[in-house]
Amino acid sequence: SENHKHFSQMAHFKEVSQQSGLHPKPAGLVLQYGTAGFRTNANQLDHIMFRMGLLATLRSKKTKATIGVMVTASHNPEEDNGVKLIDPMGEMLTSSWEGYGTQLANTEQEELLTTLKDIVEKEAIDMSHEANVFVGKDTRSSSASLSQAVLDGIKALGGHSKDYGLVTTPQLHYMVCCQNTQGKYGEATLEGYYSKLSQAFSQLAKNASNRTDDQKHLRVDGANGIGAIKVRELESHLKKDLQLSIFNDGSRGKLNHQCGADFVKVQQKLPIGIKINPGDRCCSFDGDADRIVYYYTDSKGHFHLLDGDKIATLISSFLKELLNEAGLDLKIAVVQTAYANGSSTYYLENTMKVIVRCTKTGVKHLHHAAQEFDIGVYFEANGHGTVLFSRGAEGKIQQLAADTNINDERKKAAFLLQNTINIINQTVGDAISDMLLIEAILAIKGMTVQQWDTIYSDLPNRQLKVKVSDRRVIETTDAERRAVTPAGLQDAIDDLVKKYKQARSFVRPSGTEDVVRVYAEADTQENADALAHEVSLAVYGLAGGVGDEPKPLH
Numbered sequence: 001s002e003n004h005k006h007f008s009q010m011a012h013f014k015e016v017s018q019q020s021g022l023h024p025k026p027a028g029l030v031l032q033y034g035t036a037g038f039r040t041n042a043n044q045l046d047h048i049m050f051r052m053g054l055l056a057t058l059r060s061k062k063t064k065a066t067i068g069v070m071v072t073a074s075h076n077p078e079e080d081n082g083v084k085l086i087d088p089m090g091e092m093l094t095s096s097w098e099g100y101g102t103q104l105a106n107t108e109q110e111e112l113l114t115t116l117k118d119i120v121e122k123e124a125i126d127m128s129h130e131a132n133v134f135v136g137k138d139t140r141s142s143s144a145s146l147s148q149a150v151l152d153g154i155k156a157l158g159g160h161s162k163d164y165g166l167v168t169t170p171q172l173h174y175m176v177c178c179q180n181t182q183g184k185y186g187e188a189t190l191e192g193y194y195s196k197l198s199q200a201f202s203q204l205a206k207n208a209s210n211r212t213d214d215q216k217h218l219r220v221d222g223a224n225g226i227g228a229i230k231v232r233e234l235e236s237h238l239k240k241d242l243q244l245s246i247f248n249d250g251s252r253g254k255l256n257h258q259c260g261a262d263f264v265k266v267q268q269k270l271p272i273g274i275k276i277n278p279g280d281r282c283c284s285f286d287g288d289a290d291r292i293v294y295y296y297t298d299s300k301g302h303f304h305l306l307d308g309d310k311i312a313t314l315i316s317s318f319l320k321e322l323l324n325e326a327g328l329d330l331k332i333a334v335v336q337t338a339y340a341n342g343s344s345t346y347y348l349e350n351t352m353k354v355i356v357r358c359t360k361t362g363v364k365h366l367h368h369a370a371q372e373f374d375i376g377v378y379f380e381a382n383g384h385g386t387v388l389f390s391r392g393a394e395g396k397i398q399q400l401a402a403d404t405n406i407n408d409e410r411k412k413a414a415f416l417l418q419n420t421i422n423i424i425n426q427t428v429g430d431a432i433s434d435m436l437l438i439e440a441i442l443a444i445k446g447m448t449v450q451q452w453d454t455i456y457s458d459l460p461n462r463q464l465k466v467k468v469s470d471r472r473v474i475e476t477t478d479a480e481r482r483a484v485t486p487a488g489l490q491d492a493i494d495d496l497v498k499k500y501k502q503a504r505s506f507v508r509p510s511g512t513e514d515v516v517r518v519y520a521e522a523d524t525q526e527n528a529d530a531l532a533h534e535v536s537l538a539v540y541g542l543a544g545g546v547g548d549e550p551k552p553l554h
Contacts, residue, residue: 033101037084042142053153090177090427131159170430208443223260227289308379
């Protein structure tokens with residue numbers, strides 16, 4: 001059988017070398033597998049897609065599980081595309097394999113087989129083991145041919161594929177998790193996804209006091225992307241509990257152009273194509289529907305954003321209250337990065353008495369830290385986040401819900417917790433799932449979007465960039481909140497921060513370009529701006545600034 005195994009491996013490698021010629025790599029092109037996989041102009045990605053099909057097949061053989069491949073560039077412009085791999089439990093590809101992704105992507109055509117064989121040997125992969133890969137894509141015009149290239153790659157190595165076609169990124173994460181838990185997490189179909197989420201929503205909505213049609217109404221900016229299509233499919237499952245008006249649904253506008261969560265968060269203004277009255281509740285998805293932000297305008301026409309920090313606060317407060325009512329002693333924590341507004345941290349720690357953990361920037365770090373608690377809530381300020389329940393926590397909640405000897409208050413709290421678990425996509429941030437949870441919480445608490453917004457007021461803040469000749473001269477510690485090098489920089493920042501009230505500032509090297517990012521907050525916008533500027537000057541002077549020295553903002 002060793003001979004036979006060797007023969008079938010050879011046959012597959014021969015197939016790969018024939019097929020890869022149809023997906024040639026432009027000589028000299030170098031790309032990096034980053035946090036979000038590969039992302040660049042769609043014209044440069046055909047060979048990458050084929051090779052990620054190969055990599056996913058190897059990963060499936062290695063893990064003896066189904067792997068996912070999502071074709072999307074999220075909130076990037078329409079002409080870009082990208083690809084991310086999904087590991088067996090619906091999480092992002094493990095870091096140790098990102099290097100293989102980069103290696104495969106950058107190997108010149110004639111070396112491809114050698115690189116593949118190296119990975120097979122290094123990881124001791126049994127090539128006779130069957131492989132299964134789920135593939136999904138967003139609505140970009142380039143996604144059809146690029147996802148076909150992924151399917152070609154899977155086939156070339158003898159893998160089995162299932163093409164889910166148009167899905168949001170979190171939907172594909174969900175499918176992979178359902179498949180590998182043998183259906184314990186849910187049914188690996190779109191129908192299964194919609195019915196799990198909408199049933200949980202309608203159970204939660206039963207506990208809302210009488211709501212008017214106005215209160216049930218939510219305006220959704222679909223970023224002219226896949227989220228708009230999928231939220232419309234969900235709508236038919238929701239009955240009368242939630243009324244959606246969907247804007248930027250892709251029928252006219254361009255993907256992510258002056259709309260979507262990233263635009264709204266960065267520009268701090270309404271997307272185009274949305275008509276609203278003061279106090280109307282609105283939300284925006286990003287291009288692949290794994291981020292969400294809420295907003296409204298007040299009677300003076302001022303725009304108010306409720307970002308990931310506000311969302312995490314709403315959700316964790318709700319969960320904390322339910323745990324108290326249920327009499328469950330479970331540790332709940334909110335995981336933030338240094339970019340989280342100081343007011344949110346203060347409110348969580350002092351008013352809600354919730355544990356707050358700070359980690360380095362990046363979803364992976366947040367997800368990992370959230371796994372250390374019974375219940376971990378994490379959101380990046382940009383609106384990407386979710387809630388993780390430990391196995392033990394889920395078990396205790398199910399047990400309590402089934403207990404016939406408890407009083408009504410405890411039973412109701414356990415029932416709400418149970419449905420909250422079902423409405424949440426624990427694999428990854430999911431705009432549709434997060435939207436349903438937020439809507440359910442506001443309904444149960446009888447809260448308006450303004451009341452939610454005034455839970456705490458954000459401290460004024462400012463972010464700046466300083467160009468430097470080499471970003472690596474800055475090294476940080478304490479979840480990026482303190483600079484270790486260059487010498488003297490942190491002392492300078494500490495002295496500057498002391499000059500202002502409620503002030504905080506930190507600097508960190510960009511992950512992608514030779515700039516240092518500066519964050520500052522203080523009691524007034526003027527002071528936040530002044531502090532950010534002074535810290536920028538310190539960075540410029542001590543960390544090898546290039547070009548003109550930073551100008552004051554005013």
